[in-house]
Amino acid sequence: MPKDGGIGASTKRREDIRFLTGKGRYTADINLRGQAFACFLRSDVAHGRINGIDTSAAAEMPGVLAILTGEDFKEVGGNPTGWLVQSRNGETMKEPKRPVLAHGKVRHVGDAYAMVIAETFEQAQDACDAITADIEELPAIVDMAAAVADASNRVHDEISDNIVFDWGWIEDNRAAVDAAFAAAPHVTTLELVNNRLSPNPMEPRASIGDFDPGTGDYKLYTTSQNPHLSRLLISAFVMGIPENKLTVIAPDVGGGFGSKIYHYGEEAAVLAASKLLNRPVKWVCDRSEAFMTDAHGRDHVTKIELATDMEGNFLALRTETLANVGAYLSNFATCTPTFLHGTLMAGPYKTPHVYVNVKAVFTNTVPVDAYRGAGRPEATYSIERVIDKAARELGLDPWELRAKNFLTTDQFPYTTPVGLVYDTGNYHATLDKLGEMIDRNGFEARVAESRARGKLRGFGLSTWIEACGIAPSNLVGVLGARVGLFDSATVRVNATGNISVLVGAHSHGQGHETVFAQVISDKLGVPASSIEIVHGDTSKIPFGMGTYGSRSLAVCGSAMVKAADKIIAKGKKIAAHMLEASEDDIVFEDGAFSVTGTDKQKTFGEIAFSAYVPHNYPLETLEPGLEETAFYDPSNFTYPAGAYGCEVEVDAETGRVEIVSFTCADDFGNVINPMIVEGQVHGGVAQGIGQALMESVRYNEDGQLLTGSYMDYAMPRADDLPNITVDHSCATPCTHNPLGVKGCGEAGAIGSPPAVVNAVLDALHRGGITHVTHIDMPLTPSRVWAAING
Amino acid sequence: MKVTMTVNGKAMSAETEGRTLLSSFLRDGLGLTGTHVGCDTTQCGACVVHVDGKPVKSCTVLAQDVAGAEVRTIEGMANKDGSLSVIQQAFQDHHGLQCGFCTPGMVMSSAALLAENPTPTEAEVRAYLEGNICRCTGYHNIVKAVMAASGQGEQQLAAE
Ligand code: FES
Numbered sequence: 047m048p049k050d051g052g053i054g055a056s057t058k059r060r061e062d063i064r065f066l067t068g069k070g071r072y073t074a075d076i077n078l079r080g081q082a083f084a085c086f087l088r089s090d091v092a093h094g095r096i097n098g099i100d101t102s103a104a105a106e107m108p109g110v111l112a113i114l115t116g117e118d119f120k121e122v123g124g125n126p127t128g129w130l131v132q133s134r135n136g137e138t139m140k141e142p143k144r145p146v147l148a149h150g151k152v153r154h155v156g157d158a159y160a161m162v163i164a165e166t167f168e169q170a171q172d173a174c175d176a177i178t179a180d181i182e183e184l185p186a187i188v189d190m191a192a193a194v195a196d197a198s199n200r201v202h203d204e205i206s207d208n209i210v211f212d213w214g215w216i217e218d219n220r221a222a223v224d225a226a227f228a229a230a231p232h233v234t235t236l237e238l239v240n241n242r243l244s245p246n247p248m249e250p251r252a253s254i255g256d257f258d259p260g261t262g263d264y265k266l267y268t269t270s271q272n273p274h275l276s277r278l279l280i281s282a283f284v285m286g287i288p289e290n291k292l293t294v295i296a297p298d299v300g301g302g303f304g305s306k307i308y309h310y311g312e313e314a315a316v317l318a319a320s321k322l323l324n325r326p327v328k329w330v331c332d333r334s335e336a337f338m339t340d341a342h343g344r345d346h347v348t349k350i351e352l353a354t355d356m357e358g359n360f361l362a363l364r365t366e367t368l369a370n371v372g373a374y375l376s377n378f379a380t381c382t383p384t385f386l387h388g389t390l391m392a393g394p395y396k397t398p399h400v401y402v403n404v405k406a407v408f409t410n411t412v413p414v415d416a417y418r419g420a421g422r423p424e425a426t427y428s429i430e431r432v433i434d435k436a437a438r439e440l441g442l443d444p445w446e447l448r449a450k451n452f453l454t455t456d457q458f459p460y461t462t463p464v465g466l467v468y469d470t471g472n473y474h475a476t477l478d479k480l481g482e483m484i485d486r487n488g489f490e491a492r493v494a495e496s497r498a499r500g501k502l503r504g505f506g507l508s509t510w511i512e513a514c515g516i517a518p519s520n521l522v523g524v525l526g527a528r529v530g531l532f533d534s535a536t537v538r539v540n541a542t543g544n545i546s547v548l549v550g551a552h553s554h555g556q557g558h559e560t561v562f563a564q565v566i567s568d569k570l571g572v573p574a575s576s577i578e579i580v581h582g583d584t585s586k587i588p589f590g591m592g593t594y595g596s597r598s599l600a601v602c603g604s605a606m607v608k609a610a611d612k613i614i615a616k617g618k619k620i621a622a623h624m625l626e627a628s629e630d631d632i633v634f635e636d637g638a639f640s641v642t643g644t645d646k647q648k649t650f651g652e653i654a655f656s657a658y659v660p661h662n663y664p665l666e667t668l669e670p671g672l673e674e675t676a677f678y679d680p681s682n683f684t685y686p687a688g689a690y691g692c693e694v695e696v697d698a699e700t701g702r703v704e705i706v707s708f709t710c711a712d713d714f715g716n717v718i719n720p721m722i723v724e725g726q727v728h729g730g731v732a733q734g735i736g737q738a739l740m741e742s743v744r745y746n747e748d749g750q751l752l753t754g755s756y757m758d759y760a761m762p763r764a765d766d767l768p769n770i771t772v773d774h775s776c777a778t779p780c781t782h783n784p785l786g787v788k789g790c791g792e793a794g795a796i797g798s799p800p801a802v803v804n805a806v807l808d809a810l811h812r813g814g815i816t817h818v819t820h821i822d823m824p825l826t827p828s829r830v831w832a833a834i835n836g
Numbered sequence: 837m838k839v840t841m842t843v844n845g846k847a848m849s850a851e852t853e854g855r856t857l858l859s860s861f862l863r864d865g866l867g868l869t870g871t872h873v874g875c876d877t878t879q880c881g882a883c884v885v886h887v888d889g890k891p892v893k894s895c896t897v898l899a900q901d902v903a904g905a906e907v908r909t910i911e912g913m914a915n916k917d918g919s920l921s922v923i924q925q926a927f928q929d930h931h932g933l934q935c936g937f938c939t940p941g942m943v944m945s946s947a948a949l950l951a952e953n954p955t956p957t958e959a960e961v962r963a964y965l966e967g968n969i970c971r972c973t974g975y976h977n978i979v980k981a982v983m984a985a986s987g988q989g990e991q992q993l994a995a996e
């Protein structure tokens with residue numbers, strides 16, 4: 047039994063109290079004295095040349111304080127990309143400037159080209175409507191294949207075509223892969239679309255810029271998953287505000303799922319406007335704006351081929367992908383379809399030869415970047431779909447086909463043909479666990495029972511792996527990252543013995559305030575209730591990279607452990623002095639420092655007090671105080687993995703798919719708070735089912751966004767989803783971080799879409815509808831019906 | 837125009853324009869920022885409050901139209917001594933919230949459901965909450981929390 051409040055306990059979340067009583071403090075809830083309001087004027091065409099903007103009438107409107115356009119930001123820097131990717135031919139990727147406000151051209155519906163600041167939001171909105179712009183509409187570039195084929199119509203005039211890069215991974219593997227294909231007894235080929243999604247955290251973005259003319263300090267309150275990263279980008283690249291004069295505060299943040307990793311132009315704009323007006327300037331995004339400005343996710347078109355022998359042994363895998371990056375390069379737009387996707391194409395399998403080609407393409411659409419899973423769902427979907435198709439073609443059982451190609455436990459550490467080193471795992475264990483959980487023996491009877499009701503029942507399997515705990519800085523540096531990806535924590539033991547932990551990670555639903563306190567409580571033997579977790583304010587926390595990619599516990603948690611270890615080491619020195627013993631004889635256990643083999647001891651509180659009131663203290667050799675900071679840079683990624691099963695019922699008359707059950711057997715390594723881990727999986731699976739069955743961002747050929755609200759973009763609701771059965775007992779702890787944790791936040795979104803699609807195809811085939819070999823997501827009733835009747 | 841209504845048992849007033857929504861009356865006029873705004877098409881339910889005992893999406897009601905009404909918001913849901921009410925406690929116990937943004941609306945809708953139907957089935961809970969979007973939890977634990985708050989938690993858990 048884990049100690050309540052310690053590692054392994056399903057401790058209830060302390061943050062819930064404020065959220066349940068309406069006392070959360072989200073950015074939009076913050077009102078600063080004297081604040082003005084900003085509204086952005088956004089392009090209603092996908093592609094156009096700005097010939098002129100007339101703000102004269104708007105400037106005369108009541109309450110208007112200032113109007114800014116792209117002209118005003120011409121001299122400041124562009125919003126940069128965090129990762130430089132090289133093309134196969136050795137050329138560096140193309141990287142056109144992404145301005146704060148559009149200048150010269152508008153490049154997607156929603157691209158902001160003017161900003162009004164007024165006394166009230168309504169006045170700013172009214173004045174936006176009074177701005178007249180002469181925008182000459184240009185042909186929209188929407189379809190990726192067309193964007194690649196036609197270099198004469200370009201999203202960015204200053205670069206030679208619409209291709210950001212043409213990336214091969216690993217280029218040196220290519221010949222061997224092609225040779226393996228040429229000699230293979232069987233090749234399964236599949237063309238598929240990984241549908242474009244809108245992340246849709248329920249809290250829309252918001253930002254408040256607050257310049258203090260007295261000190262010259264800037265403060266930005268914003269909806270960010272990583273306030274230090276935003277500060278760095280704004281300081282070093284966009285606005286040139288010295289880092290020490292800018293504080294970024296991300297208070298309570300209502301979900302992110304990737305979309306709040308990025309720095310957005312509105313953040314720089316409210317800072318500039320606040321400086322101009324010497325007043326705080328507040329902007330709150332509405333949902334319609336969110337749909338056309340928050341970075342979208344996925345949007346790949348892929349051809350995947352799997353070479354096997356007739357017994358189903360995987361011989362080689364090859365993919366070609368077009369990845370949409372939208373109109374501008376968002377901060378991690380270039381690494382998502384490459385290093386977070388191509389490097390995962392080995393999956394949990396021992397496929398000896400793998401080659402991945404990705405062309406990233408500019409289009410006149412909202413920028414696309416990492417969304418829950420980021421590249422890894424795309425990889426998993428392609429692999430797990432082609433394996434299912436291969437099983438059918440070869441007449442093999444999909445469970446056995448996977449199991450026979452899994453890496454085995456004696457193969458770790460295992461270097462994949464796509465450049466990762468898996469440290470540990472047990473893929474057979476999670477697959478077997480899933481088998482136990484779903485009552486495989488009763489399946490045929492359930493199929494018959496469904497058939498009796500005129501429904502087709504099917505089961506879909508998917509196994510997944512991801513690389514998270516992002517990331518070893520030296521490795522990603524070699525691969526083109528422009529940032530370090532360590533994290534940090536300060537453990538501040540206060541004089542009275544309670545503890546403040548200041549962390550670089552940011553919680554926007556993950557429950558860090560509870561879980562991180564559990565870790566420190568376990569480490570230092572102090573009750574969790576005496577431990578406070580501080581995050582989200584760059585003026586308080588050490589430099590850390592924030593939260594995304596299931597990294598918080600693996601990276602920031604490791605930094606916390608390191609800092610706590612330093613506290614213990616110092617505590618031992620203090621205890622040795624106080625107890626007149628040798629430091630080597632001091633042991634720390636259950637919150638007390640004692641001399642080994644004696645009953646002499648000092649409590650943690652006594653040591654803390656002594657550090658701050660150092661009367662009996664080795665001042666000649668030791669500084670007073672008890673506060674330690676650690677930066678942790680992981681030596682490898684972590685590799686959580688699992689097996690997911692989905693059972694569906696399809697109504698062949700209508701094409702409607704109902705999920706009967708969804709089951710997950712995961713390996714997350716050690717688990718600190720099972721309740722929270724399970725909640726993370728539920729949420730991820732819900733998003734994955736959303737992708738598989740409902741969600742899709744659509745543009746028409748003119749680049750108009752057709753899915754710009756919850757009326758047109760189908761979000762999963764309570765009655766669209768089943769209960770989700772989860773298990774994480776097959777744990778192989780990570781071998782290289784001190785907690786043995788791997789990360790769980792993205793798992794559900796990675797593993798679930800192929801399970802759902804495989805289940806639907808299984809249902810159709812069992813029902814004798816054998817001509818359908820693939821349906822692109824989302825599997826809406828009309829698509830399924832069309833496939834059946836096609 | 838100054839509008840007065842009874843909010844969480846107290847008469848409260850603020851200036852309004854004709855276009856002022858109940859959600860902004862509460863948030864901006866009265867500083868009750870527990871009521872959230874998650875969309876602009878009456879779809880997400882983050883803004884649900886009770887008006888004269890009935891759940892409404894406060895983003896879709898004009899403040900002036902409900903002048904004089906009895907309004908209850910998330911800030912008025914705790915017990916008198918400040919402890920969590922049964923439904924709030926059930927959300928915490930069953931991890932029915934993650935980022936907390938949908939939570940005020942979820943709690944208000946769930947409370948309305950239980951007032952109408954004290955022992956709903958799981959399907960009834962899912963159907964009733966159809967107007968409240970949560971992006972974090974996948975609803976699994978929200979449904980569990982509502983079932984538990986209705987006193988059916990034990991059976992429900994046993995059945996799983
Ligand atoms: S804010 Fe009222 S329904 Fe979305």
Ligand code: FES
Pocket residue numbers: 248300301555932933934935936937938939969970971972973
């Ligand atoms: S808890 Fe985040 S939207 Fe529901």
